[in-house]
Amino acid sequence: MxxxxxxxxxxxxxxxxxxxxxxxxxxxxxxxxxxxxxxxxxxxxxxxxxxxxxxxxxxxxxxxxxxxxxxxxxxxxxxxxxxxxxxxxxxxxxxxxxxxxxxxxxxxxxxxxxxxxxxxxxxxxxxxxxxxxxxxxxxxxxxxxxxxxxxxxxxxxxxxxxxxxxxxxxxxxLPVRELHSGAAEVAKYALLDGGELLGRVERLARGRLVAARVSETLVAACVARKVAVVAGDEREETGARAVLNLGHTVGHAVEAATGFSRYAHGEAVGLGLRASLWLSRRLCGMDARDEARGQALLDGLGLPRRLEAVPAAAVCELTHRDKKAGRDGVGYVLLDGLGSPRLNVRVPAELEREAVEWLLQR
Ligand SMILES: NC(=O)c1ccc[n+]([C@@H]2O[C@H](COP(=O)([O-])OP(=O)(O)OC[C@H]3O[C@@H](n4cnc5c(N)ncnc54)[C@H](O)[C@@H]3O)[C@@H](O)[C@H]2O)c1
Ligand SMILES: [Zn+2]
Missing domain, CATH: 3.40.50.1970 (Rossmann fold)
Structure with missing residues (x-):
């Protein structure tokens, strides 16, 4: 234990x-x-x-x-x-x-x-x-x-x-869909970590995702990462806790745009993580290999590859209603590289729209 x-x-x-x-x-x-x-x-x-x-x-x-x-x-x-x-x-x-x-x-x-x-x-x-x-x-x-x-x-x-x-x-x-959904949060920690935890989750993503392969070490590492973030900003006051929002701005908007019924939370977050990787490459200089590595991780964990039949405008409209949006819009968490999050990135409306279009068309 x-x-x-x-x-x-x-x-x-x-x-x-x-x-x-x-x-x-x-x-x-x-x-x-x-x-x-x-x-x-x-x-x-x-x-x-x-x-x-x-x-x-x-x-x-x-x-x-x-x-x-x-x-x-x-x-x-x-x-x-x-x-x-x-x-x-x-x-x-x-x-x-x-x-x-x-x-x-x-x-x-x-x-x-x-x-x-x-x-x-x-x-x-x-x-x-x-x-x-x-x-x-x-x-x-x-x-x-x-x-x-x-x-x-x-x-x-x-x-x-x-x-x-x-x-x-x-x-x-646990129903297999719920297991995959939880894996999106695991992927989130892996992308934020960029090191040992990423490697561990990549190994998990190489085989079929079954409960028996989810190890104590893996879950303890995810928990430790969350604890470390929360310890620095327990009540979401300094802004540091926002890093846990990686993938969630678009993820929440996708959930809301589809009436909270089509996608499980983690499936929507998986799509949000894909959009974050796409935007990170365009806005934060993340290199193409890192982006591809991130997308492959999400593929391996069985998370949805594309967004189905939702108007991009509806998703974009909803990102601005995010509970965490400030007065001048929502600040995205993006990545300069795997393991290097950047907080509060303003994403131009056009680029946000393009990211959602990309999710719809890929
Ligand atoms: N407090 C936080 O920081 C935080 C963070 C993320 C999500 N949430 C909240 O968590 C909720 C989603 O949680 P969830 O995805 O666990 O959903 P859930 O609690 O609805 O559980 C999903 C389904 O799995 C079933 N289930 C649970 N454990 C099972 C098991 N071991 N075997 C078989 N079936 C089992 C449940 O009955 C349910 O039908 C949302 O309300 C979300 O807002 C909170
Ligand atoms: Zn979540």
Whole structure:
């Protein structure tokens, strides 16, 4: 089992990464959040697979355990569902020293995390992510939120967990499309790293992407990279955390332009990463070999090669509505070269349009 320390200003915690370690959750949690009650929050899919194992591990360590199961899907991540969760915590008499355990993908992590952050101004929180996306990204870094009207993650806060506990064996049951989608975030870290992690992800991309090939070392390296960025800008104030937005400006616009239904988040981010590489070559002097190497990595990870049937104008219009856009438009994260990100690049509207056209026509 790997331990990645996350020494963040508001809380220092461990991210533990293992394979087949779910039964050890209770022991690991007891060391960090001794005693009390736990409420495990998960969706129906994850409940059928892992809830019993998690409950018995927590019970065996001496916790009083209850749970709540909600339907799966992004539509659950709203204030109404949050209120229902508050109700469960209230009925179970949860107090500050007790722990909410978010067992599942990013939807559960964000929703249960938001509830833990706000209930009684904050009860303890353990993240037990079961999708690749949540393991390398959503569960780490402390962003918790629900969606509000058309705004994704519009109501939320920063709230670090007490523990992130990752069992890679849970990826074995993940639908293959979700695995590929999570791989887009892995590719993002690889492009930002440009060194050992890039090499490791390139090796992964050379064979078929199956859960068994996702190693503890790989996931721990992705987590460490995210932690390093977040440690320098925990609340997104200095701008340094924006580097994690690589590929996401176009990615989010693609998701929105296609009604959040056609592409999984990671698939859209994959397209966004392709556009970023294309723009990096034209605006930041990235050399052609680096661009080709980046595109090949995304091919190998099974991410979409092209954008299908969306007007380029619709995508471009939406990049400017990005939550992270400033008053004078959106600053892109691009790359001078693999491993050398450049923040806040202003992309001329014409070139942005060309990049999206390229995605549509390639
Ligand atoms: N907080 C952050 O920093 C952050 C970062 C990235 C994404 N997010 C959020 O994460 C969410 C997306 O997360 P996601 O992609 O994990 O989606 P998700 O939570 O909806 O999970 C995807 C699907 O996989 C199922 N599932 C989960 N684990 C499984 C397993 N081990 N076996 C079988 N099925 C399993 C779920 O039931 C669901 O149907 C979005 O809401 C996004 O906003 C948050
Ligand atoms: Zn993402």
């Amino acid at each position: 790997r331990r990645v320390p996350a020494p963040l200003p508001s809380r220092a915690y461990d991210v533990l990464v293992g394979r087949g370690c779910l039964a050890g959750l209770g022991t690991a949690l007891m060391r960090r959040c001794p005693g009390g009650k736990t409420v495990v929050c998960c969706d129906e899919n994850v409940a059928a697979l892992y809830l019993e194992q998690v409950r018995s591990s927590l019970r065996a360590s001496g916790y009083e355990v209850s749970h709540i199961v909600i339907p799966a899907g992004e539509a659950q991540k709203d204030l109404a569902r949050a209120e229902e969760l508050y109700g469960v915590l209230y009925d179970r008499g949860l107090r500050r020293g007790d722990t909410v355990v978010a067992l599942g993908g990013g939807v559960i992590g964000d929703l249960a995390g938001f509830v833990a952050a706000t209930y009684q101004r904050g009860v303890r929180l353990a993240q037990v992510p079961t999708t690749l996306l949540a393991q390398v990204d959503a569960a780490v870094g402390g962003k918790v939120a629900v969606d509000f009207r058309a705004g994704k993650n519009y109501v939320g806060t920063f709230y670090q967990p007490w523990l992130v506990y990752i069992d890679l064996a849970t990826l074995e049951t």
